[in-house]
Amino acid sequence: MLRYLRPLFSRLLLPLGRLLAKLGITPSTVTLVGALGVVVSALVFYPLGELFAGSAVITGFVLLDMLDGAVARASDNTTKWGAFLDSTLDRLSDAAILSGLMLWFFGGGENPTLGYVSLFCLVAGFGVSYIKARAEALGANCDVGIAERAERLVILLVAAGLGGLDVPYVLPAGLWILALLSGITVVQRLIETRNRLTRPRRTAGDTGSV
Ligand SMILES: CCCCCCCC/C=C\CCCCCCCC(=O)OC[C@H](COP(=O)(O)O[C@@H]1[C@H](O)[C@H](OP(=O)(O)O)[C@@H](O)[C@H](O)[C@H]1O)OC(=O)CCCCCCC/C=C\CCCCCCCC
Ligand SMILES: Nc1ccn([C@@H]2O[C@H](COP(=O)(O)O)[C@@H](O)[C@H]2O)c(=O)n1
Numbered sequence: 001m002l003r004y005l006r007p008l009f010s011r012l013l014l015p016l017g018r019l020l021a022k023l024g025i026t027p028s029t030v031t032l033v034g035a036l037g038v039v040v041s042a043l044v045f046y047p048l049g050e051l052f053a054g055s056a057v058i059t060g061f062v063l064l065d066m067l068d069g070a071v072a073r074a075s076d077n078t079t080k081w082g083a084f085l086d087s088t089l090d091r092l093s094d095a096a097i098l099s100g101l102m103l104w105f106f107g108g109g110e111n112p113t114l115g116y117v118s119l120f121c122l123v124a125g126f127g128v129s130y131i132k133a134r135a136e137a138l139g140a141n142c143d144v145g146i147a148e149r150a151e152r153l154v155i156l157l158v159a160a161g162l163g164g165l166d167v168p169y170v171l172p173a174g175l176w177i178l179a180l181l182s183g184i185t186v187v188q189r190l191i192e193t194r195n196r197l198t199r200p201r202r203t204a205g206d207t208g209s210v
């Protein structure tokens with residue numbers, strides 16, 4: 001769903017991307033700073049129960065994920081290695097966010113049930129991304145799913161942020177919804193990949209390499 005906002009964000013971020021490129025900042029520097037910022041802030045703020053501050057700081061760093069591509073495009077420096085680094089660090093960032101929450105729920109937050117729900121979200125989120133990566137490696141396009149990364153992050157960060165402000169029910173509801181949507185997305189991507197790999201006629205986006 002949020003993928004439809006992507007062209008708009010790309011256009012809005014292009015001037016900033018141009019400026020950073022002019023200053024000699026490389027796309028991979030933006031990628032690395034964003035990922036490092038997310039990992040450190042998630043593993044510092046969340047385990048301490050600072051859910052609002054954590055969500056606010058993480059949001060700032062996670063938005064750099066949209067800026068690295070803008071810098072790459074502005075400097076005509078779009079590379080396969082950059083795309084690989086970006087996707088790989090996305091996984092580490094997502095793992096850190098959900099691990100930070102788990103540390104809180106199994107520790108001072110004293111809510112092991114939500115700890116296990118967070119663990120499920122982490123595993124299902126990895127499943128969502130892995131299925132797409134493996135499908136693409138086999139030549140099948142798998143750009144589907146109700147909860148792609150942007151949706152998962154918005155649900156998680158808003159739920160944790162509002163939970164940190166003591167708004168009742170939002171955090172557990174957000175985590176359970178995230179678990180459900182992530183599970184549905186795994187199934188959607190499995191079905192899409194199966195259809196694309198078993199149908200004789202290839203469809204748009206498929207490359208056919210095995
Ligand atoms: C009360 C508070 C209300 C706050 C309301 C907030 C509403 C927010 C509404 C919109 C803002 C978000 C717009 C996001 C638009 C994103 C567009 C997009 O598609 O971005 C994708 C991009 C990077 O994509 P990549 O191609 O680089 O990454 C791919 C991805 O990793 C794939 O993963 P998969 O989907 O498969 O799991 C990989 O498969 C693929 O390989 C890989 O290339 O950007 C992002 O992914 C990052 C998006 C970040 C969006 C987070 C924004 C956070 C917004 C709100 C949080 C608010 C929290 C506030 C805290 C305080 C709350 C009280
Ligand atoms: N270090 C990087 C990061 C990204 N890219 C290119 O941008 C695309 C992703 O852009 P987003 O803004 O949507 O994250 C990625 O697929 C690469 O083409 C890059 O070259 N180097």
Ligand SMILES: [Mg+2]
Nearest residue numbers: 065066068086
């Ligand atoms: Mg990016």
Ligand SMILES: [Mg+2]
Nearest residue numbers: 065086087090
């Ligand atoms: Mg990224």
